[in-house]
Amino acid sequence: MQIAARHLEKITIFDVSGDIDLATSPELRKALLRELREARAPRVVLNLKQVRYIDSSGVASLVEGLKASRDVGSRFVLFGLNKTIREVLQLSKLLRIFEVYDDEEQAVAP
Amino acid sequence: MNRGSLLLRMELRSNPEMLCVVRNALGQLAQTLGFPEPECRAVVLAVDEALTNIIRHAYGGEAERPIEATFRHIRAPQDGENRDALEIVLEDRGVTVDPKRLCGRALEDVRPGGLGLHFIRESMDTVEFRRRIGRNQLRLVKFLHVTGPPRSS
Numbered sequence: 001m002q003i004a005a006r007h008l009e010k011i012t013i014f015d016v017s018g019d020i021d022l023a024t025s026p027e028l029r030k031a032l033l034r035e036l037r038e039a040r041a042p043r044v045v046l047n048l049k050q051v052r053y054i055d056s057s058g059v060a061s062l063v064e065g066l067k068a069s070r071d072v073g074s075r076f077v078l079f080g081l082n083k084t085i086r087e088v089l090q091l092s093k094l095l096r097i098f099e100v101y102d103d104e105e106q107a108v109a110p
Numbered sequence: 111m112n113r114g115s116l117l118l119r120m121e122l123r124s125n126p127e128m129l130c131v132v133r134n135a136l137g138q139l140a141q142t143l144g145f146p147e148p149e150c151r152a153v154v155l156a157v158d159e160a161l162t163n164i165i166r167h168a169y170g171g172e173a174e175r176p177i178e179a180t181f182r183h184i185r186a187p188q189d190g191e192n193r194d195a196l197e198i199v200l201e202d203r204g205v206t207v208d209p210k211r212l213c214g215r216a217l218e219d220v221r222p223g224g225l226g227l228h229f230i231r232e233s234m235d236t237v238e239f240r241r242r243i244g245r246n247q248l249r250l251v252k253f254l255h256v257t258g259p260p261r262s263s
Contacts, residue, residue: 019133022162023126053133055158056225084151091155091232092225 001051003031011108012041017050020058028058032065032076042074045107049080059092066098075099079107114184114197117143124165124175124202132179133158139181143196144254152233153196153252159226160200160248168204168246177202186251188235194254195235201245 001024004015012035020028035041044065048054062078069076079101081089089095101107118139122128133154140150161177169175178201185192231237236251 019130021126021129021158022165023129053154055155055162056229057162059225087148087151088155088229091229 001027003028005031005035008108010041011043011045012039013045013047013104013108015047015050019053020051020061021053021055022057025055025057025061029061029064032061033068036065036068036072036074036076040072040074043077043108044069044074045077045079045104047080047104047107048078048085049082051082051085054085054088056092059088059094062098063094077101077107079103114182116180117183117196118179118181120179122161122177122179123173124169124177125173126162126165129158129161132161136181140196140252143183143194145196145252149252153198156230156233156250156252157198157200159229160250163226164200164202164204164246164248168202168207170205175202175204184251186253188253196252196254198250198252200248200250203245206241207239207246 001016001018001020006013006015014031014035016028018024032044032046035044046062046065066076077099080103081100086095089098118135120132120135122132136157137150137154140153141147145153157179161179164177165171165173180199182197182199184195184197186195186197187193188195230250233252234250235253236249238249240247240249
């Protein structure tokens with residue numbers, strides 16, 4: 001898994017690629033929590049277009065990101081979910097709790 | 111007892127870095143057996159989650175402990191007839207699994223963790239745990255509902 005951060009005004013966008021699993025999810029969790037709790041980014045957007053796979057530990061990292069965003073009053077947004085990612089989030093019954101968009105334009109819109 | 115035909119046996123270390131290797135091999139195997147794409151993804155997810163549970167709970171995160179994974183093509187009864195199926199047996203030598211920890215959690219409870227077993231149960235037709243001669247054994251079965259010969263690669 002690789003994570004690259006970029007900034008669009010006050011929005012932080014993480015471009016994630018590869019597999020999010022037990023081996024890699026701690027890195028994602030750390031990046032999300034740092035940006036939300038320490039940098040206090042008002043909106044953190046996760047680009048999942050290039051993510052091939054996510055497991056329960058990856059879903060747990062997303063839930064932690066969402067909870068941290070609620071704690072600090074910021075927005076946590078996902079976009080670019082492929083069939084595999086969507087299936088896993090649906091199976092977890094957690095898809096509905098996330099703010100999900102199809103593309104980046106929608107995800108960064110005011 | 112007919113144990114079916116052996117397709118693949120893997121001897122792994124409990125290293126999370128190995129999970130992607132197993133996923134890739136199993137995805138190919140399920141595809142070769144003729145499972146439709148969504149079922150290939152389901153089998154891969156179930157085995158990945160089961161291995162994750164072994165690494166985290168049976169071995170407490172230790173990365174060099176042994177795990178054996180055996181994949182067989184079996185015929186087993188389902189809905190009154192014998193069907194082709196993929197049987198996966200995962201064995202570890204870790205601590206005894208506490209049945210309470212295998213209950214998963216209520217999905218209404220929005221918090222990290224506790225999803226793995228839910229994913230396994232939703233993805234497979236049979237999920238059986240047992241402790242046998244100092245080993246934890248998890249048996250997973252996925253029935254093949256597609257007719258026609260397996261696809262060649």
